[in-house]
Amino acid sequence: xxxxxxxxxxxxxxxxxxxxxxxxxxxxxxxxxxxxxxxxxxxxxxxxxxxxxxxxxxxxxxxxxxxxxxxxxxxxxxxxxxxxxxxxxxxxxxxxxxxxxxxxxxxxxxxxxxxxxxxxxxxxxxxxxxxxxxxxxxxxxxxxxxxxxxxxxxxxxxxxxxxxxxxxxxxxxxxxxxxxxxxxxxxxxxxxxxxxxxxxxxxxxx
Amino acid sequence: xxxxxxxxxxxxxxxxxxxxxxxxxxxxxxxxxxxxxxxxxxxxxxxxxxxxxxxxxxxxxxxxxxxxxxxxxxxxxxxxxxxxxxxxxxxxxxxxxxxxxxxxxxxxxxxxxxxxxxxxxxxxxxxxxxxxxxxxxxxxxxxxxxxxxxxxxxxxxxxxxxxxxxxxxxxxxxxxxxxxxxxxxxxxxxxxxxxxxxxxxxxxxx
DNA sequence: CATTGTGAACGGGTTCACAGCA
DNA sequence: TGCTGTGAACCCGTTCACAATG
Numbered sequence: 523x524x525x526x527x528x529x530x531x532x533x534x535x536x537x538x539x540x541x542x543x544x545x546x547x548x549x550x551x552x553x554x555x556x557x558x559x560x561x562x563x564x565x566x567x568x569x570x571x572x573x574x575x576x577x578x579x580x581x582x583x584x585x586x587x588x589x590x591x592x593x594x595x596x597x598x599x600x601x602x603x604x605x606x607x608x609x610x611x612x613x614x615x616x617x618x619x620x621x622x623x624x625x626x627x628x629x630x631x632x633x634x635x636x637x638x639x640x641x642x643x644x645x646x647x648x649x650x651x652x653x654x655x656x657x658x659x660x661x662x663x664x665x666x667x668x669x670x671x672x673x674x675x676x677x678x679x680x681x682x683x684x685x686x687x688x689x690x691x692x693x694x695x696x697x698x699x700x701x702x703x704x705x706x707x708x709x710x711x712x713x714x715x716x717x718x719x720x721x722x723x724x725x726x727x728x
Numbered sequence: 729x730x731x732x733x734x735x736x737x738x739x740x741x742x743x744x745x746x747x748x749x750x751x752x753x754x755x756x757x758x759x760x761x762x763x764x765x766x767x768x769x770x771x772x773x774x775x776x777x778x779x780x781x782x783x784x785x786x787x788x789x790x791x792x793x794x795x796x797x798x799x800x801x802x803x804x805x806x807x808x809x810x811x812x813x814x815x816x817x818x819x820x821x822x823x824x825x826x827x828x829x830x831x832x833x834x835x836x837x838x839x840x841x842x843x844x845x846x847x848x849x850x851x852x853x854x855x856x857x858x859x860x861x862x863x864x865x866x867x868x869x870x871x872x873x874x875x876x877x878x879x880x881x882x883x884x885x886x887x888x889x890x891x892x893x894x895x896x897x898x899x900x901x902x903x904x905x906x907x908x909x910x911x912x913x914x915x916x917x918x919x920x921x922x923x924x925x926x927x928x929x930x931x932x933x934x
Numbered sequence: 935c936a937t938t939g940t941g942a943a944c945g946g947g948t949t950c951a952c953a954g955c956a
Numbered sequence: 957t958g959c960t961g962t963g964a965a966c967c968c969g970t971t972c973a974c975a976a977t978g
Contacts, residue, residue, distance in 0.1 A: 523777055529968080529969070530952085531915055531969075532756070532969085533904035533928060533931045533932075534928050536927070536928075536931070537924040537925075537927035537928055538908075538924060540783065541906060541907075541921075541923075541924065542908070545907070548968095552970090555936085555937065555938090556937080556938075562892055562908060563908055564908065564910075566970080567833075567937095568970075568971055568972075569970065569971080570759060570970090571939065571940085572939085572969090572970080574937085575939055575940070579938080579939070580938095581937075581938050581939080582935075582937080582938075582977085582978060583937050583938045583939085583976070583977045584935070584936045584937050584938080584977070584978050585936080585937070585938090585978070586936085586937060586938080587938090592818035597945090598802075599931065600927050600928075600930055600931050601930045601931060602927055602930055606930055606933075612823070613828070614825075615824060615828050616822075616825045616829070618821060618825070619820075619821035619822045619824070619825045622821050623821070625906060626923060626926075629923055629927075630926070630930065631923070631926055633899060637828075638937065647977070648773070649806070649824060650901070669881070669935080670929070670930070670933075672922070678791075678822065681905070684893065688961055693930040693933055693934075694930065694932075694933060696922055696925055696926060696929070700747060700749075700831060701751070702744075702748070702768060702769055702770065703928060704768075704770075710928060710929040710932055711931075712925040712928065713944090714920055714922060715747075716826070716837055716878070716902055716920060717743070717747075717831055717837070718743040718744060719743075719830060719902055719918040719920070720745065720812075720832075720837055720900075721742070721746070721806050721808055721835075721836060721946095722739060722740045722742075722806075722918065722919060723738045723900040723902070723916040724806055724807045724808055724876070724900065725742070725805065725806050725807060725818055726739075726900070726916055727812075727875055727876075727899055727900060728875075728899075728915075735946080735947070737947075738947090761958085761959065761960090762959080762960075763959085772948080772949070774948075774949055774950075774951095775947090775948065775949080775961095777959090777961065778947090778948080778949090778961085778962080778963085780960095780961090781960085781961055781962070785960080785961070786960095787957075787959075787960050787961080788955085788956065788959080788960075789954070789955045789956050789960045790955070790956045790957075790958045790959050790963085791956070791958080791959070791960090792958090792959065792960080793960090799978080814963060824960050
């Protein structure tokens with residue numbers, strides 16, 4: 523009933539539950555049911571109950587789930603009742619957009635450092651971030667104890683940069699580079715690749 | 729053995745196969761095996777063979793798959809031997825980055841129009857795109873026959889904008905807005921939400 | 935009475951193992 | 957011999973259905 527045996531696919535749904543619940547909270551909804559939550563997310567009520575039951579008994583028969591309490595519990599499970607520092611590598615258009623994105627604050631994350639390898643950019647600012655020289659990547663990341671990275675570098679650089687991140691102690695990488703990373707099994711990697719998702723959808727188009 | 733019965737999860741892997749094969753082609757590899765491809769992608773050889781066999785017999789016993797031929801066949805299956813016009817809605821930092829991204833060209837997609845609702849932005853340019861008034865969304869999208877959209881608008885606007893896109897004839901939406909869209913079942917929707925993916929990974933961190 | 939938590943049944947995706955063939 | 961294509965076995969996630977309970 524704990525981390526070790528829980529399917530990864532279940533873990534992957536928890537942030538979605540959390541997101542929907544946070545929206546409900548903003549809307550002033552203080553109590554909900556697996557059915558209502560499921561309708562918002564397009565997920566069956568049974569699945570939501572089953573997923574949550576892997577981690578504890580958060581609801582009450584007849585009345586459902588208290589929204590603030592379930593939010594709190596999910597934040598504990600996902601380990602986001604703290605701030606995770608993020609290192610961002612690559613300050614192209616996409617890196618810029620991410621550095622300036624306000625959606626991470628109050629959601630468990632905070633961009634702490636920004637790196638690039640372009641001498642023209644190093645030392646300049648994006649918002650309040652001073653772009654650091656990637657030559658100092660290992661040193662600065664390790665000293666800061668950063669465990670989470672976002673990667674917006676060209677595909678050709680992604681593998682070597684990610685290896686350097688691992689050496690610096692990073693354990694989780696969210697990569698926007700359109701290439702698979704080959705890293706030790708204990709490193710968690712997720713990908714964002716709009717082209718892949720577009721091509722997936724066109725399969726179904728006339 | 730065709731579109732109707734093929735699991736969506738299989739379809740979702742095809743673009744990854746294509747991406748890896750295109751990389752191989754660039755590297756000058758003219759022939760490969762399910763094993764080699766699987767190692768690059770972290771997918772079992774049996775799964776790759778099984779997936780491909782849903783669509784035809786593309787390999788040869790003893791020698792494997794001819795890279796250019798398999799690329800061609802996957803492009804046919806995914807319907808990207810043509811260009812799909814994309815409409816982009818929202819020209820914040822992220823919309824800017826997407827409008828300027830060069831990774832769609834030669835991969836089956838082409839951004840055709842860009843919309844925003846900000847009077848200050850309407851009429852100005854991003855690259856060669858003139859930002860259109862969202863008031864004209866339905867008219868222009870329908871006239872152009874555009875079927876694919878990318879959405880980079882605030883969460884609060886995502887539902888209503890997506891409904892307008894559907895009215896205009898759009899059948900596939902890739903949404904960067906951090907909220908689930910509630911649309912007719914025949915509309916294909918995919919999401920990109922880095923926060924969800926980060927929260928997924930922190931579950932596993934110490 | 936509404937709704938949870940859950941064992942059991944179900945379904946479908948993955949892996950296995952091997953026949954078939956270049 | 958090397959590797960594909962595939963039926964069968966296996967595994968695992970989802971759904972079902974209902975006892976339990978506020």
